[in-house]
Amino acid sequence: MFTEKFTLDREYFRECFDESLPLSDRTKPKYALLVFLIVLAVLSWVVVKNHYLASFLALLAVLEVVAFIYRKPWWVARQMISRAAGSLVVLHIDDEGIKAVNPYKQYQFLWHEIIEAKQTDKGVVLKTKRGMQYISRAAISKQAFDFILEKTKI
Numbered sequence: 827m828f829t830e831k832f833t834l835d836r837e838y839f840r841e842c843f844d845e846s847l848p849l850s851d852r853t854k855p856k857y858a859l860l861v862f863l864i865v866l867a868v869l870s871w872v873v874v875k876n877h878y879l880a881s882f883l884a885l886l887a888v889l890e891v892v893a894f895i896y897r898k899p900w901w902v903a904r905q906m907i908s909r910a911a912g913s914l915v916v917l918h919i920d921d922e923g924i925k926a927v928n929p930y931k932q933y934q935f936l937w938h939e940i941i942e943a944k945q946t947d948k949g950v951v952l953k954t955k956r957g958m959q960y961i962s963r964a965a966i967s968k969q970a971f972d973f974i975l976e977k978t979k980i
Contacts, residue, residue, distance in 0.1 A: 827919060827920045827921065827973065828917070828919040828920070828966070828967065828969065828970040828973060829917070829918055829919075830916070830917040830919065830965065830966040830967060830970050831916050831917070832914075832915055832917075832962070832965035832966070833912065833913070833914055833915070834905075834910050834911055834912065834913055834915060834928070835911075835912065836902065838962060838965065839901075839902045839905045839906065839911075840902055841948055841949070841960075841962055841964075842960045842962070843898050843901055843902060844898075844948075845946040845947070845949055845951060845960055845962075846951055846958055846960050847898075848946075849944055849951050849953070849958065850958070855890070855891070855894045856890060856894075859890060860887050860890060860891070863883050863884070863886050863887040863890070864883075864884070864887050866883045867880045867881075867883035867884040867887065868880070870883060908930075909929075909930045910928055910929075910930045910931060913928045913929050913930060914928060914929075915927070915928045916928070917961070917966065917970075919966075919970050919973060919974065921937075921977075922936055922937070923935050923936035923937050923939070923940075924952075924961075924974070926959075933959075935952060935954055935959065937977050937978070939954045939955070940952050940953065940954055940978055941953050941954055941955065943974075943975075943978035943979075945975065948962060948963055948964065949961050949962040949963045949964075949965075949971075950963075950974060950975065950978070952978065961974065
């Protein structure tokens, strides 16, 4: 029914991250891990008296905080160094589902496989048992976007 094309560029990846993050389980820091690392560091310092181990565990806690703070630029940078960056994605949207093809990856979501679909300000996030997929409103035609919304009943 619809065939849409778009390029996986930095702006698309940024939008994908921003629109998908509120629907993921990574919106909060791993507090339990941070407390665990800090407790182990203190125990290593006081009880075991191994200052190298204590310093290492404390640095791991700091690294976890830094990773959380810079998760967006880190994720976008990893996407930009992947083979798929800059490649052309061809979406085929029909009555069966959505099929995406680029030179490095191919996937297909059938409509009945979609567990949840959330419309965001800039697109739609489709959740299946295999994970989430974001489709930008700017990357496809209005008719194709409306068709996706109709099929997922948002």
